[in-house]
Amino acid sequence: xxxxxxxxxxxxxxxxxxxxxxxxxxxxxxxxxxxxxxxxxxxxxxxxxxxxxxxxxxxxxxxxxxxxxxxxxxxxxxxxxxxxxxxxxxxxxxxxxxxxxxxxxxxxxxxxxxxxxxxxxxxxxxxxxxxxxxxxxxxxxxxxxxxxxxxxxxxxx
Amino acid sequence: xxxxxxxxxxxxxxxxxxxxxxxxxxxxxxxxxxxxxxxxxxxxxxxxxxxxxxxxxxxxxxxxxxxxxxxxxxxxxxxxxxxxxxxxxxxxxxxxxxxxxxxxxxxxxxxxxxxxxxxxxxxxxxxxxxxxxxxxxxxxxxxxxxxxxxxxxxxxxxxxxxxxxxxxxxxxxxxxxxxxxxxxxxxxxxxxxxxxxxxxxxxxxxxx
Numbered sequence: 001x002x003x004x005x006x007x008x009x010x011x012x013x014x015x016x017x018x019x020x021x022x023x024x025x026x027x028x029x030x031x032x033x034x035x036x037x038x039x040x041x042x043x044x045x046x047x048x049x050x051x052x053x054x055x056x057x058x059x060x061x062x063x064x065x066x067x068x069x070x071x072x073x074x075x076x077x078x079x080x081x082x083x084x085x086x087x088x089x090x091x092x093x094x095x096x097x098x099x100x101x102x103x104x105x106x107x108x109x110x111x112x113x114x115x116x117x118x119x120x121x122x123x124x125x126x127x128x129x130x131x132x133x134x135x136x137x138x139x140x141x142x143x144x145x146x147x148x149x150x151x152x153x154x155x156x157x
Numbered sequence: 158x159x160x161x162x163x164x165x166x167x168x169x170x171x172x173x174x175x176x177x178x179x180x181x182x183x184x185x186x187x188x189x190x191x192x193x194x195x196x197x198x199x200x201x202x203x204x205x206x207x208x209x210x211x212x213x214x215x216x217x218x219x220x221x222x223x224x225x226x227x228x229x230x231x232x233x234x235x236x237x238x239x240x241x242x243x244x245x246x247x248x249x250x251x252x253x254x255x256x257x258x259x260x261x262x263x264x265x266x267x268x269x270x271x272x273x274x275x276x277x278x279x280x281x282x283x284x285x286x287x288x289x290x291x292x293x294x295x296x297x298x299x300x301x302x303x304x305x306x307x308x309x310x311x312x313x314x315x316x317x318x319x320x321x322x323x324x325x326x327x328x329x330x331x332x333x334x335x336x337x338x339x340x341x342x343x344x345x346x347x348x349x350x351x352x353x354x355x356x357x358x359x360x361x362x363x364x365x
Contacts, residue, residue, distance in 0.1 A: 042293070042344075042345070043341070043343075043344030043345040043346075043347060044344055045340050045341070045343055045344040045347075047340065054340060056340035056341040056343065056344050057341065057344045057345075058296070058297075058341075058345070061260065062260075084337065085337070085338055085339075085340045085341035086341075087297075087307065087341065088260070089260035089261075089263045089264050089296070090257065090259065090260040091307070092260075092263050092296065092297055092306070092307060093259035093260045093262060093263045094259060155250075
């Protein structure tokens with residue numbers, strides 16, 4: 001099971017204005033359009049049931065898959081993202097998906113700094129640009145990072 | 158620190174498994190591409206042969222990367238716990254490379270299949286729509302329809318056209334959920350018209 005938990009009381013206010021599934025799908029597509037990424041997910045399907053979002057489709061690669069999960073999870077009112085049916089070429093290729101690295105997500109806390117997060121995960125604060133670069137579509141605006149927002153912590157090359 | 162060593166030892170096991178499955182996948186891909194070649198004519202055969210080479214190369218790269226990972230992991234296990242952590246990280250990197258190579262292989266074989274199919278379609282006007290429409294399916298289901306997509310799907314090659322039309326329409330309507338992958342399939346067939354579905358079902362039913 002690829003189920004990811006998020007803080008439902010934080011995030012972008014998109015839900016409750018009609019079609020929640022369509023609103024989240026649009027948010028995902030718009031996020032990637034801003035960075036000129038074409039077709040991040042082939043056949044993207046978003047289905048919202050209560051506080052759980054189910055995602056399906058073929059993501060371009062593993063980092064894209066993680067970003068899509070985070071964008072959906074960072075919507076206010078979303079507590080869980082089920083990504084069992086959100087695949088990527090790496091997943092299709094790996095008959096044994098246990099061989100793939102698990103995504104590392106981190107929910108930002110009040111008082112956190114990028115330098116501090118980088119120090120916690122890499123023992124090196126100077127690596128924080130790697131975190132920013134890995135979350136372009138998720139953060140979008142560095143001035144709008146907020147407590148409760150989840151970001152991905154990439155494995156350093 | 159003991160757990161690091163344990164993890165490394167586990168990792169050695171996984172490395173072997175990854176190698177086996179990579180070798181299997183490559184063998185399957187080679188075989189299926191060859192079969193595809195024999196049924197889609199000379200021009201397609203040429204394209205398919207290229208695909209075979211590409212897949213073989215990818216397979217070798219995976220084996221090498223996995224070998225490296227296994228060797229690195231074994232070294233790690235024999236060293237002190239402190240050094241083991243560092244080497245384990247290297248092994249993880251090597252495996253990630255292998256995974257990325259495998260992903261490239263999937264992309265390449267899908268691209269090769271698309272080329273082969275397009276070439277074949279150009280030569281056989283009657284199968285243009287179905288073969289072209291099948292190109293995007295090949296990434297998971299295989300150019301010959303014999304890959305168990307994600308290790309979960311049944312082989313689709315040679316199923317009857319009627320069954321295939323019923324199933325695709327079931328996915329489109331959201332009423333069919335084979336192996337819990339119905340939503341994924343729904344997204345893939347959502348934009349297909351009845352004519353597209355008919356054509357792709359006809360094409361899949363002829364795959365052997």
